[in-house]
Amino acid sequence: MRKTLFESLTRGPLTEPPSAPDEAALAELAQTVNRAARARLGRSLSIRHVDAGSCNGCELEIQAVNNAFHDLERFGLRFVASPRHADVLTVTGPVTRNMREALLRVYNATPDPKWVVAIGDCAANGGIFAGSYAVAGGVNDIVPVDLHIRGCPPSPIDLLKGLVALIEHVT
Amino acid sequence: MATLIETLPHQRKADHHRPWPRLIVGAEGWRLATGYLATGHLTLLGLWGDGPIVHMAVLDQRDVAVLSYECKKGTFPSVSTAHPPAGRMERAVRDLNGLNAVGAPDTRPWLDLGFWETGRPLGKGCAATKPAPYKFLPAEGEGLHQVAVGPVHASIIEPGHFRLTCNGEHVVRLEQRFGWTHKGVESLMAGSSLNKAAQLAGRVSGDSTVAYAWAFAQAVEAARQMQVPPRAIYLRALMAELERLANHFGDIGAVCNDASFAIMHAHCGILRERTLRAAHACFSHRLMMDRIVPGGVSNDLAPEGLAQIRALLEDAKLKFPRLVELYDNTASLQDRTVTSGIVRAELARQYGAGGYVGRASGRGFDARRAFAYAPYDTLIFEVPVLNAGDVDARVWIRIREVEQSMALIEQIMARLPNGAIRTPLAGNGQVREGVGFAEAFRGDVMVWLRLAGDGRVERCHLRDASWFQWPLLEAAIEDNIVADFPLCNKSFNCSYSGHDL
Numbered sequence: 208m209r210k211t212l213f214e215s216l217t218r219g220p221l222t223e224p225p226s227a228p229d230e231a232a233l234a235e236l237a238q239t240v241n242r243a244a245r246a247r248l249g250r251s252l253s254i255r256h257v258d259a260g261s262c263n264g265c266e267l268e269i270q271a272v273n274n275a276f277h278d279l280e281r282f283g284l285r286f287v288a289s290p291r292h293a294d295v296l297t298v299t300g301p302v303t304r305n306m307r308e309a310l311l312r313v314y315n316a317t318p319d320p321k322w323v324v325a326i327g328d329c330a331a332n333g334g335i336f337a338g339s340y341a342v343a344g345g346v347n348d349i350v351p352v353d354l355h356i357r358g359c360p361p362s363p364i365d366l367l368k369g370l371v372a373l374i375e376h377v378t
Numbered sequence: 379m380a381t382l383i384e385t386l387p388h389q390r391k392a393d394h395h396r397p398w399p400r401l402i403v404g405a406e407g408w409r410l411a412t413g414y415l416a417t418g419h420l421t422l423l424g425l426w427g428d429g430p431i432v433h434m435a436v437l438d439q440r441d442v443a444v445l446s447y448e449c450k451k452g453t454f455p456s457v458s459t460a461h462p463p464a465g466r467m468e469r470a471v472r473d474l475n476g477l478n479a480v481g482a483p484d485t486r487p488w489l490d491l492g493f494w495e496t497g498r499p500l501g502k503g504c505a506a507t508k509p510a511p512y513k514f515l516p517a518e519g520e521g522l523h524q525v526a527v528g529p530v531h532a533s534i535i536e537p538g539h540f541r542l543t544c545n546g547e548h549v550v551r552l553e554q555r556f557g558w559t560h561k562g563v564e565s566l567m568a569g570s571s572l573n574k575a576a577q578l579a580g581r582v583s584g585d586s587t588v589a590y591a592w593a594f595a596q597a598v599e600a601a602r603q604m605q606v607p608p609r610a611i612y613l614r615a616l617m618a619e620l621e622r623l624a625n626h627f628g629d630i631g632a633v634c635n636d637a638s639f640a641i642m643h644a645h646c647g648i649l650r651e652r653t654l655r656a657a658h659a660c661f662s663h664r665l666m667m668d669r670i671v672p673g674g675v676s677n678d679l680a681p682e683g684l685a686q687i688r689a690l691l692e693d694a695k696l697k698f699p700r701l702v703e704l705y706d707n708t709a710s711l712q713d714r715t716v717t718s719g720i721v722r723a724e725l726a727r728q729y730g731a732g733g734y735v736g737r738a739s740g741r742g743f744d745a746r747r748a749f750a751y752a753p754y755d756t757l758i759f760e761v762p763v764l765n766a767g768d769v770d771a772r773v774w775i776r777i778r779e780v781e782q783s784m785a786l787i788e789q790i791m792a793r794l795p796n797g798a799i800r801t802p803l804a805g806n807g808q809v810r811e812g813v814g815f816a817e818a819f820r821g822d823v824m825v826w827l828r829l830a831g832d833g834r835v836e837r838c839h840l841r842d843a844s845w846f847q848w849p850l851l852e853a854a855i856e857d858n859i860v861a862d863f864p865l866c867n868k869s870f871n872c873s874y875s876g877h878d879l
Contacts, residue, residue, distance in 0.1 A: 208641070208704050208707075208708070210700065211641065211645065211700060211701075211704065212641070221648060256533075256534045257530055257537075258530075258531075258534075258535065258536050258537050258559070259537075260537075260558070260559045260560075260561060260875075261536070261559070261584070261875065262581040262582065262583060262584040262587075262875045263536050263583055263584040263585050263873065263874070263875050264581070264584025264585070264587065264665055264667070265584070266534050266535060266536065266584075267584060267585060267628075267665065268664070269534050270534050270628075271647075271650075271651060271654070273647075274644075274647040274648065274650070274651050275644055275647060275648050275651075276648070276651050286533070286534060288532035288533070289532070300559070301561060303558065303559055303560060303561055304493035304494055304495070305491045305493050305494075305557055305558045305559070305560055306529065306537060306558050306559065307493065308493075309529050309530050309537065309558070313530055335566075335574075335577055335578060335581060336561045336562070336563075336566065336581075338566070339561055339562035339563075339565060339566050340494050340495040340496045340499045340562050340565060341494050341495075341499070341560050341561055341562035341565075342561055342562065359667065360584065360665070362664060
């Protein structure tokens with residue numbers, strides 16, 4: 208372990224230069240986010256993730272924004288374990304009918320002001336699963352969405368650009 | 379010598395079912411097969427509904443057969459009465475197809491939680507069911523309390539419900555409840571084009587998108603008796619081994635992270651990220667979605683990709699052994715993983731558990747070896763097997779498989795043939811059926827399908843390895859402490875979406 212730790216100290220970080228906020232995301236946020244809420248939060252946001260029925264592809268890439276290359280926390284964003292502690296909900300999946308109620312409860316348990324980020328093509332409109340007897344729709348059909356990050360799945364860089372745009376905009 | 383399957387009494391063989399036979403059986407053949415499952419002479423591979431018919435796929439050594447029983451009054455003799463691993467599948471068949479297993483010990487709904495637009499969506503359809511209180515199995519005794527977890531979980535993972543009954547810190551009973559991520563994939567596939575169905579297959583479980591797409595493609599190619607170009611076969615294997623590497627790296631780190639040993643998580647995360655970047659450089663998609671298609675692969679390997687893979691292997695060969703040593707020599711970590719969450723070998727055999735869950739408990743099944751689908755019939759690799767059955771053994775199986783996958787990737791790169799990467803689809807005009815298997819990182823994926831004459835998919839069933847692993851987690855956690863549940867769960871890393879479908 209000593210060798211590994213020592214190397215980590217001397218080699219310098221793997222973390223890559225920050226991504227510029229996504230222009231399209233900034234434009235979407237300008238329309239949705241209440242400017243009055245911005246001042247309250249400082250430069251830090253807590254995120255609670257909800258998988259509302261995804262295939263797990265988006266989850267893998269969301270996990271990847273926490274790795275050494277992407278290091279989401281340097282932007283003041285971190286994932287928390289309870290909606291009660293969260294400012295932001297990231298939601299993936301087509302929202303399945305079975306998960307609809309759970310998503311609503313998480314949303315209602317999150318204190319205001321709060322923002323919802325729909326992640327992935329399925330979260331936007333149900334994607335390839337749209338029209339199924341078991342799918343309620345995109346996230347926006349269940350709870351109001353402030354920002355969409357598209358992709359199947361979106362890459363960690365796409366996710367960073369979107370989330371950085373969010374923090375630039377709301378704080 | 380005749381295999382056991384050939385001796386099963388049956389009315390006839392289905393005409394166009396490949397590569398293994400499908401036997402149409404009556405009650406006698408069905409019951410006999412059930413008996414062989416119970417005695418361990420056959421292993422259950424899947425059980426699903428198809429209109430008024432219920433199919434059961436069984437394994438006899440390396441031979442596979444699909445047994446089909448026509449439900450005259452919407453009922454069939456229960457398999458789970460004698461062979462519990464069929465239980466959840468029978469409940470799913472009832473929810474989806476409206477076919478009832480007569481004599482089944484458990485008739486509670488499984489996937490239908492009462493919110494769907496319609497009941498029995500794969501059967502004749504009926505009025506939607508209503509949400510009803512779910513009766514969890516009882517656990518009685520003084521001082522017991524329950525811990526309810528999910529469906530929404532505290533980290534960035536999929537939804538599912540775990541009901542833990544505990545005596546102080548010790549888990550007395552775990553019961554799982556799933557279905558939350560049910561998306562109706564098989565309904566969406568019915569009547570869809572081959573392209574759409576292949577995309578859906580690749581999104582049953584995103585972490586195994588390559589394995590699913592491969593199993594689906596193999597089923598189509600078996601049904602249509604198509605030959606796949608050699609280059610495409612090798613590229614498929616390259617993708618599959620990259621997928622296995624990425625997932626095993628991620629899992630090894632994540633198991634250690636659940637024992638609060640973050641440095642392993644950080645370093646394994648780096649190896650995982652490098653693997654995904656190499657995959658992107660080769661196939662322009664990090665998870666390699668939609669790259670395997672019926673007939674071959676959609677994208678040829680980008681020439682600069684191979685250099686990235688070589689760099690990845692070089693880096694991993696240097697770093698990974700050091701991480702393994704760290705895992706092996708950290709007493710506080712070993713204290714958590716050794717003897718935690720033991721799956722007995724007998725249970726792994728009974729449930730036909732695949733992947734690292736089976737192989738850590740003495741069941742050396744690997745679809746790449748058992749069915750020797752190309753190119754694994756000519757590649758050299760070992761299937762590691764251990765007997766301890768604990769969290770530690772499941773980590774070690776992954777470690778050994780990382781080494782095997784790296785060696786496989788080197789062989790694939792050395793032998794990669796030139797030439798075409800895709801054969802045009804052929805053989806339309808007739809109804810054809812096929813079965814395909816692929817070894818995903820967590821175990822064998824099975825795809826069964828029937829193609830209509832116009833080339834569309836008439837019915838497709840996809841079975842994740844998790845169906846036979848999830849129930850073993852319930853057994854493994856017994857008498858462990860609550861705090862070890864996440865650790866045990868991560869060492870299984872079963873799929874929710876792949877199971878709920």
